[in-house]
Amino acid sequence: MSDTPYPEAPLPASAGNGQAASAGNGQAAPATLAPPSGGSALLEAHAPLGRLISVSGAQAVVQIGQEQGGPEIPQIGALVRMRTALSTVFGIVSRQNIPSPSQDGAGMEMRLMEIDLIGESIARPGGGKISFQRGISFHPALGDAVFAASPDDLKAIYAQPDSPCVQIGTICQDQTLPAYVTVDELLGKHFAILGNTGSGKSCAVAMILRAILSKNACGHIVLLDVHNEYSQSFRDRAEILHTGNLDLPYWLLNFEEMREIVVGADTRGKEEDAAILKDAILQAKLKGTDATERAAYATADTPIPYRLSDVVREIDDALGKLEKATDHVPFLRLKERLSLLQSDTRYAFMFPGVTVRDSMAAILSRMFRVPVDGKPITILDLSGVPSEIMNVVISLLCRLTFDFALWSERAIPILLVCEEAQRYMGADTTQGFESTKRALSKIAKEGRKYGVSLGLVSQRPADLSVEILSQCNTIFAMRMSNRKDQDFVRATLSESTIGLIDVLPTLRTGEAVAVGEGMPIPARIMFDLMPEDAQPHSGTAAFSSAWQANDKDQDFVAKVVERWRRQER
16 A cells, blocks of 8 residues: 555554554454654644544544645545544544534634544554554543545555455545455354345345355355245255255154144143143153164153153053043043144145154254255245244244254354344244244354354344343444334444444435444445345335236136145245
């Protein structure tokens, strides 16, 4: 990069004790900032924006200068810089205002600019060039001049990190600069993509995953696709599973999940049903040639194949020992429910025919892409799963992901991406099956230790469990118009980036405020566009064009009815 000097006083060759402060993510940008030096000609070309009148923690306030023909005032989200005796401090413009009363002591209108401090450049030991790093070790003082960041500043600050990274878009302040995410920080500490419908979330998800896989061809990604949006975004690079080819047998369920399906969510007065079912399942698992060996470790939660016919037989045996006919009700109720599950074709992927085989290794190999075989991502199309068991299926998938990572001892790191996360990990404990939330909470809190990464995607962040979202250390906040959602996201961010949230209602489609460990520094970015034929099926119906033609007839409706009845999409 250019060695253009700064207009301020020269920076000493060595800062303090000669040690640079630790960066927030432990990485320094590889590009460097040239050591500042004097220069009156440049002083005129780079006039200060104003001077500091307040410094507090991670924030500062600048009184903007009143000179005629002075520098252009930066936009919200733009970078500015300040000089200290030992460093150059950088900040992001978060707010501008004219306070009341509107005049200062000299009768001039007072204009203020609020800045979130994000990082600094400090001379390396022994002198030489200077690199940018997150965090502030030397704060600017009151009265210090504030300057707009130069193009060279931007190049150095947004330079490609040393650690493994991928480009996902461009920096809005200068769209010639690429926006990078560091892969290990992004995945190792979880991430979330949040924004209203139509803000570009689905395209952002596909863009990030495609970028990561472009440099990591042997990845292991599981995407929970609730609306069947992503099939065309990955095509022949994805293993696409749906209710027509999904093999997720009932014996993989733990007892809480099986109870939810068979006994139901309303457990009042159903404790007896659950106790009968639990005992029958355990006894069914202990049948077979290796029953003695199984008895040493089998529980109602152990994923061991068993036959539902054996469960029914155990229920019948217990029923035959009863003396009072009035005690028969819970036994008969369980038998009826099991019979309905086996006969309903909507549940065929979970309750198949009479044949039972131990296919657990094959199921996990296919789901987690072991071996990869050119398809590093599994898209689980859940659009055909009956709504009454959707949460149970998601609970099972999340639990299998965590348990596989646990027992494989981190040999195969896995990324689990949860679309429409607010549907099954809501903050309201009365809305659904709590086991799903517990499974995801376990991944959020402990997944990093075992090589499980969590990616959350939601259009209503305020409805998410704060306990889970708070574990996401990188957030891509897209357009949000709802004040409740904005406040919720603001509460999850660090103090130094809160000001950026104020711009969320004004973001364009495909634009995001990206903050956290996966970003070199907080930034307002524009995601790269994907080819039209690779974009997710998430667009809004084109009413104005569809309503111009009258080309559908009763035969079309008859075909819809046939697909409806057969549950074929």
